[in-house]
């Protein structure tokens with residue numbers, strides 16, 4: 001089976017699906033799209049830029065190897081970190097031939113309920129591209145951070161919309177692959193030094209990874225959980 005995992009940034013695949021990808025790579029062909037170059041991935045402005053983008057690309061490739069994924073099957077589209085939402089139509093045009101070449105059975109992409117603008121944009125781009133490429137793939141989304149109720153009306157409205165349209169969730173047990181997931185994220189050295197305890201706890205202590213069913217043509221549960 002051919003599986004395409006879409007990341008807005010180099011490392012989203014480890015954080016959100018490292019265990020699932022390690023599990024799936026045993027018996028499937030995995031492809032990755034990275035939409036942005038991660039050039040802003042430092043709290044210090046002097047560390048940001050071309051050099052960091054290059055480091056993150058290398059780290060991503062090393063991380064993929066740990067997950068059992070061939071780095072040659074990764075597409076680095078290198079849109080500027082933080083600005084993907086400005087390039088939606090361009091990125092749809094780039095994603096269409098990739099989808100047609102791979103012809104994936106399953107596509108994972110970030111939920112369009114993501115508050116992070118790059119994650120939101122990556123989800124929107126993929127929904128459009130899959131539609132335009134006329135690919136009949138099972139589609140699963142993931143949320144780095146679930147929408148929450150807030151004093152900010154816009155954020156609360158997003159939360160309500162999410163709750164109402166809540167998709168069916170699939171939980172993948174990754175207990176056996178937690179070590180591999182942790183090994184893979186350790187390759188993202190430039191990033192883990194800035195991860196706080198809450199982040200590590202959320203992404204690296206859980207025995208499950210959760211995905212939402214956006215569209216399903218087959219028995220997804222059998223395929224991925």
Ligand SMILES: [Zn+2]
Nearest residue numbers: 008009012119
């Ligand atoms: Zn990200």
